[in-house]
Amino acid sequence: MTRPRWLNESEQRAWRTYLAMNAQLTARLNRQLQEESQLSLADYDVLVHLTDHDDGCARVLKLARDLQWEKSRLSHHLSRMERRGLIARVGCPTDARGAFVVLTPAGRAAIEDAAPRHVDTVRALVFDQLTPELVDLMHALASRVLTRLQDTA
Amino acid sequence: MTRPRWLNESEQRAWRTYLAMNAQLTARLNRQLQEESQLSLADYDVLVHLTDHDDGCARVLKLARDLQWEKSRLSHHLSRMERRGLIARVGCPTDARGAFVVLTPAGRAAIEDAAPRHVDTVRALVFDQLTPELVDLMHALASRVLTRLQDTA
């Protein structure tokens, strides 16, 4: 057998800290959004992607690709958001198999209310702690790993 | 109303890249563990924490604190792992309210098989992409955010 190549001390330290930070940050952002705006991070992402299309309207499959979500996950999620009045589904006129997702007025109001609060939280927890140099390094780091993930997909 | 302070361009770039990297990395690590070792990341974490106690035995509440998990999450998860034969629960002799969680031989075998493969994947996806300087910066970054999270808990 080949001996596993374990992480060295710096690597272990970095990895453990990253995992802890990540778990806590995600939990906190979720909690804040839920309490202040009654949205989950998933809801938030869907709404943001819909406002990117300035008619607030997108094909389900395109939305799934943009979000990098499985289409069934998106479909289930849209059903719940539809039930809550945040989005609506309308048939596609040119291709009867397809469906459009549209932001409702309530959905638009929800994201417009939530976004500034959410940004404030991200700033307070993350960017206020970092120098401009560290911000660029954060990008460089994430970028390298992301490239590797995509190259080995 | 006060105008929201949006993120500047570098910050947005860093944040979006981090979010994408995080989502894809987590998904990939989960998939790899599941395929190669039939374990989820959550299973893996529980098993690792149990092997830390060298008798492979821990109180449920202590385990929950170490993992930073809600106790009900852990309880549910332990039930599922018990059903699969990875752990067992035994009563605590000195405090009849408490329960110990013990690693079964199968659980020990599972983590010993999974760990080297998992480390290899982490190394290939993350640390092989980073210089020693970037590894230290990763720690510094995560550390600052983590401190902030804990200070504002």
Place this chain on the structure above:
DNA sequence: TAAGATTGACGGTTCAATCTTA
């Protein structure tokens, strides 16, 4: 009454199967 732990209900996520139209 509080501590240690489990339970049940409910929303979230994945996988495979399905339905409809191209």
Place this chain on the structure above:
DNA sequence: TAAGATTGAACCGTCAATCTTA
């Protein structure tokens, strides 16, 4: 047959309620 999308079953995570013993 394949593309666009939904569905149902099974597992995961959270919250509030519960059970048992200290």
